[in-house]
Amino acid sequence: MKINQKNSQSKQVKLNQVGVEQASSQLLTVDDLTKVFIKGQGFTKSTIAAVNKVSFSLKLNQPEIFTLAGESGSGKSTVAKLILGFEVPTSGSISYKGDKIAKLKGKKEFMRDVQPVFQNPFETFNPLKKIDSYLYETEKNFKMAETDQDQLVEKSLELVGLSTAEIKDKYPSEMSGGQLQRTSIARALITNPSLLITDEPVSMIDASLRMSVINLFKKLKEEQGVSIIYITHDLATAYYVSDRIAIMLRGQVVEMGSVEKVLGNPLHPYTQLLKASIPVPNPANKWASDIALSDLETKEYSRSGCKFSGRCPKVQAICKECEPENYRIEDRDVKCHLYK
Amino acid sequence: MSILEVKELKAYYSTEKYGHIYRVRAVDGVSFQVHKNEIYGIAGESGCGKSTLLKAVSGLIKPPLEILEGEVAYNFDDKILDILALKEDKQRRQVRGVRISHIPQGSMSVLNPVRRIKKSFEDIVDAHQKIKDRTCFDKMVKTHLEALGLDWSVMHAFPHQLSGGMRQRITIALATILKPDIIFADEPTTALDVIVQRGVVQLIKQIKKEQQNTLIMVTHDLAIHANLCDRLAIMYAGKIVEEADVDIIFNQPKHPYTLMLLKSLPTIGDKSIRASAPGAPPSLIHVPSGCRFHPRCPEATERCRKETPELIQVGEGHRVACFLEEGSK
Numbered sequence: 001m002k003i004n005q006k007n008s009q010s011k012q013v014k015l016n017q018v019g020v021e022q023a024s025s026q027l028l029t030v031d032d033l034t035k036v037f038i039k040g041q042g043f044t045k046s047t048i049a050a051v052n053k054v055s056f057s058l059k060l061n062q063p064e065i066f067t068l069a070g071e072s073g074s075g076k077s078t079v080a081k082l083i084l085g086f087e088v089p090t091s092g093s094i095s096y097k098g099d100k101i102a103k104l105k106g107k108k109e110f111m112r113d114v115q116p117v118f119q120n121p122f123e124t125f126n127p128l129k130k131i132d133s134y135l136y137e138t139e140k141n142f143k144m145a146e147t148d149q150d151q152l153v154e155k156s157l158e159l160v161g162l163s164t165a166e167i168k169d170k171y172p173s174e175m176s177g178g179q180l181q182r183t184s185i186a187r188a189l190i191t192n193p194s195l196l197i198t199d200e201p202v203s204m205i206d207a208s209l210r211m212s213v214i215n216l217f218k219k220l221k222e223e224q225g226v227s228i229i230y231i232t233h234d235l236a237t238a239y240y241v242s243d244r245i246a247i248m249l250r251g252q253v254v255e256m257g258s259v260e261k262v263l264g265n266p267l268h269p270y271t272q273l274l275k276a277s278i279p280v281p282n283p284a285n286k287w288a289s290d291i292a293l294s295d296l297e298t299k300e301y302s303r304s305g306c307k308f309s310g311r312c313p314k315v316q317a318i319c320k321e322c323e324p325e326n327y328r329i330e331d332r333d334v335k336c337h338l339y340k
Numbered sequence: 341m342s343i344l345e346v347k348e349l350k351a352y353y354s355t356e357k358y359g360h361i362y363r364v365r366a367v368d369g370v371s372f373q374v375h376k377n378e379i380y381g382i383a384g385e386s387g388c389g390k391s392t393l394l395k396a397v398s399g400l401i402k403p404p405l406e407i408l409e410g411e412v413a414y415n416f417d418d419k420i421l422d423i424l425a426l427k428e429d430k431q432r433r434q435v436r437g438v439r440i441s442h443i444p445q446g447s448m449s450v451l452n453p454v455r456r457i458k459k460s461f462e463d464i465v466d467a468h469q470k471i472k473d474r475t476c477f478d479k480m481v482k483t484h485l486e487a488l489g490l491d492w493s494v495m496h497a498f499p500h501q502l503s504g505g506m507r508q509r510i511t512i513a514l515a516t517i518l519k520p521d522i523i524f525a526d527e528p529t530t531a532l533d534v535i536v537q538r539g540v541v542q543l544i545k546q547i548k549k550e551q552q553n554t555l556i557m558v559t560h561d562l563a564i565h566a567n568l569c570d571r572l573a574i575m576y577a578g579k580i581v582e583e584a585d586v587d588i589i590f591n592q593p594k595h596p597y598t599l600m601l602l603k604s605l606p607t608i609g610d611k612s613i614r615a616s617a618p619g620a621p622p623s624l625i626h627v628p629s630g631c632r633f634h635p636r637c638p639e640a641t642e643r644c645r646k647e648t649p650e651l652i653q654v655g656e657g658h659r660v661a662c663f664l665e666e667g668s669k
Binding site for chain 1: 385386387503504505532533534535536537538539541542560561562563564566567586587590601602604605606607608609611613614615616617620621
């Protein structure tokens with residue numbers, strides 16, 4: 001009996017080690033992540049699984065831009081909040097370089113390595129505070145510069161195409177949205193991170209300046225080896241900039257794979273609808289057919305079976321009853337009964 | 341026949357600071373015509389004056405906004421109405437909602453958060469029509485909502501219970517319940533995701549088809565303009581720089597700014613490098629001399645720095661404000 005126990009224990013230890021070795025080749029692993037929000041009290045109490053069993057991983061030493069895309073209310077921003085630790089997951093785990101984030105003792109190292117860039121650059125910065133102070137404060141908080149403070153600030157500003165002279169002693173109101181967002185990225189780069197989490201970074205920036213930020217992401221990936229999680233609903237820029245993409249619908253990832261495959265030839269009916277709904281800047285290609293508009297959000301969240309079954313043009317009887325599993329087809333994961 | 345004619349409109353915001361008057365030249369000499377039953381698009385970046393233009397044209401003038409000069413004439417049932425000449429706000433209010441309607445941006449802040457949606461409908465209908473019988477009111481709203489594919493149950497909801505797309509659709513339903521002749525839509529699809537965006541565009545098209553009204557669409561999203569509009573004007577720093585049919589703007593753009601905007605748009609299936617415009621949009625307090633686009637223009641000459649180009653006709657319904665086109669005419 002005792003020997004058996006010992007044996008099984010040692011086996012477990014071994015298994016754990018294997019797990020750690022596998023995990024340590026990953027920069028970030030998100031495993032079965034679930035976040036349930038509770039709405040109302042007493043009789044009106046209801047739950048919403050904003051993030052429902054989401055799994056993905058980013059490889060170490062292989063910088064890539066990973067896009068999380070989906071309509072508003074699909075849970076993509078909640079994933080970002082969970083990774084950054086603003087929310088606590090209901091179940092599932094997030095591991096960073098093999099260590100579970102929830103169990104990390106010294107969070108500072110993790111915070112230094114994983115940096116956020118937020119959506120609205122006009123709200124990110126305090127309007128009464130000079131903008132360069134954010135850069136120096138980040139440097140101080142993470143004890144980045146031992147000798148020369150200015151040098152590091154100058155270097156990270158240079159990466160985003162700005163200079164210290166341009167932002168010195170300036171308030172946020174004196175700069176354009178594109179400049180502010182680039183400063184926000186420069187602040188994130190001060191700590192020399194290996195992962196940037198960007199939540200809708202260009203949705204508030206003017207059309208003519210948008211590409212400057214998007215091109216910056218490309219440059220950071222190629223030259224600095226920074227991996228980026230790019231959260232957006234703009235599929236045209238997602239296609240332009242990213243390597244892999246995950247399409248989210250009501251908390252679930254319905255299709256995940258390389259961006260050329262997923263957006264070039266979508267398999268899931270929801271991705272097909274998304275692609276067809278991207279407005280094309282060409283008057284010759286106007287939307288021809290009408291689409292079914294979505295129901296109330298809560299209705300879709302609480303739907304058993306496939307969450308898309310209410311709007312899906314290819315709906316079958318089975319879709320309304322049981323939830324589809326992930327099927328691996330043409331180098332991607334698709335969550336649809338059509339591909340059984 | 342044109343339903344709206346705007347001539348040399350100048351609308352500035354004036355503020356006083358340390359005894360010095362600062363003028364934000366948001367709309368600086370804009371002229372255009374909108375024909376009956378068409379969808380006229382106005383495109384431009386944020387801060388180029390497109391929302392101010394809408395405010396001025398629909399007579400929503402409150403300090404610090406003031407009209408310096410210009411004329412805004414509507415043509416309703418062959419009667420000319422100069423909205424800027426209407427002195428009292430009361431008179432303007434009678435026009436608004438019935439003749440002119442406005443779909444605002446940011447549906448979250450439009451609907452009153454502590455009142456049910458039905459109350460908002462009651463407010464707008466009661467302000468213009470005297471319906472004593474409530475069942476009559478219910479029937480009117482119901483047929484309108486049904487035509488727009490909205491469920492009656494939303495009437496009893498509070499705004500926070502609805503998603504952004506649903507709120508935007510309700511705002512559109514509110515703006516069109518009295519069947520206005522002309523609708524101004526100010527960025528109705530911004531901040532919505534692609535599918536809801538498509539739904540909103542679909543809805544606007546449907547309303548236009550049913551009620552036979554004219555629509556002025558303001559958004560910075562050129563792809564939406566391509567899908568919806570008949571004619572398109574491009575605004576830059578308070579001025580219209582190019583105006584033409586949508587097909588012409590997208591296929592044969594003339595102004596360097598239009599070219600630049602179109603070039604920066606990424607499309608699926610094309611991963612080639614897209615460049616962004618150098619520099620940033622100018623401040624409207626200290627506008628650049630001459631052509632306002634010259635600091636960012638790749639083809640700027642000495643003349644562009646000194647003289648302001650006029651909007652000139654270069655083809656059938658195609659107007660451009662650029663010195664480069666003057667020579668080719």
